[in-house]
Amino acid sequence: MSRIRRVLIALFSVLGLTSGALASASAIHQSSGAQPQDVPTQVAAMNKLNFMVGLWRGSGWNLAPDRTRENFDQTETVTKKVTGTIITVDGEGRDPADPHRIVDSALAVINFDDTSNQYRWEAFSQGFVTEVAPVVGDNTFQWSLVETGVTIRYSLTFTRSTWHEIGEVTVDGGQTWHQNFQMDLRRAG
Numbered sequence: 624m625s626r627i628r629r630v631l632i633a634l635f636s637v638l639g640l641t642s643g644a645l646a647s648a649s650a651i652h653q654s655s656g657a658q659p660q661d662v663p664t665q666v667a668a669m670n671k672l673n674f675m676v677g678l679w680r681g682s683g684w685n686l687a688p689d690r691t692r693e694n695f696d697q698t699e700t701v702t703k704k705v706t707g708t709i710i711t712v713d714g715e716g717r718d719p720a721d722p723h724r725i726v727d728s729a730l731a732v733i734n735f736d737d738t739s740n741q742y743r744w745e746a747f748s749q750g751f752v753t754e755v756a757p758v759v760g761d762n763t764f765q766w767s768l769v770e771t772g773v774t775i776r777y778s779l780t781f782t783r784s785t786w787h788e789i790g791e792v793t794v795d796g797g798q799t800w801h802q803n804f805q806m807d808l809r810r811a812g
Contacts, residue, residue: 629756630748636644639748640706642728660736660737660738661737662706662707662708664735664737665708665735665737666706666707666708667706667735667747668709668734668735668737668742668778669707669708669709669734669735670707672718672759672764674762674781674783675710675712675764675779675781675786676701676702676703676710676749676783677701677810677811677812678698678810678811679698679699679700679701679786679808679809679810679811679812680696680697680698680699680716680811681696681697681786681806681807681808681809682695682696682697682719682806682807683695683697683716683788683804683805683806683807684804684805685790685803685804685805686803686804687754693726694719695716695717695718695719695727696716696717696718696719696722696757697714697715697716697717697806697808698714698715698717698772699712699713699714699786700712700713700714700763701713701763708734708735709720709732709733710733710734711730711731711732711733712730712733712746713728713729713730714727714728714730714731714785715727715728715729720764727748727749728748729746729747729748729749729792730746730747730748731744731745731746731747732744732745732746733745733757741756742756742757742759743755743756743757744756744757744766753766753768755767755768757777758776758791761780762780762781762782763780763781764779764781765778765779767779772794772798773792773793774792774793774797775790775791775796775803776790776791776792776793776800777789777790777804780790782810783810784810785807785808785809785810786806786807786808786809786810787805787807787808788804788805788806788807788808789802789804789806790802790803790804790805791803791806
């Protein structure tokens, strides 16, 4: 068998395998019910969150179940990924008295679903997963966690160099809110 013929057979075999793999991937995509996404629309929506992107450092506090105030030092790394279609928020809180001791660690992913025209916030912390539709405004970001009879709301406000966040809880359907968390960060990069 000539060398050219062997190369052509190998090339056609690779092309056949590639087209078969693409057809299989397409069939899996179709069978999952997923719809093709409009990447430029997603990127444009995610660009509205550019105010969050960067390295942030500062401090904060939260109320423990016994209502004592616990202080922490916080770092948040907010990064665009997947050609600008998602943003990751990687946070780590440390004990100010012992900077080696991590007191909280969380990772969140933000994306935009152009089919529903909504942002999605999926957060992972302390073994819990939270998936909600956040409210995005001009230099603001808000998300809430609703459990039976209790709602916890986190409101973030940004300037070019600051990140201010408060957490509040309500047990009466939003008639009264009680602050249980605050974090003040400065842009570090």
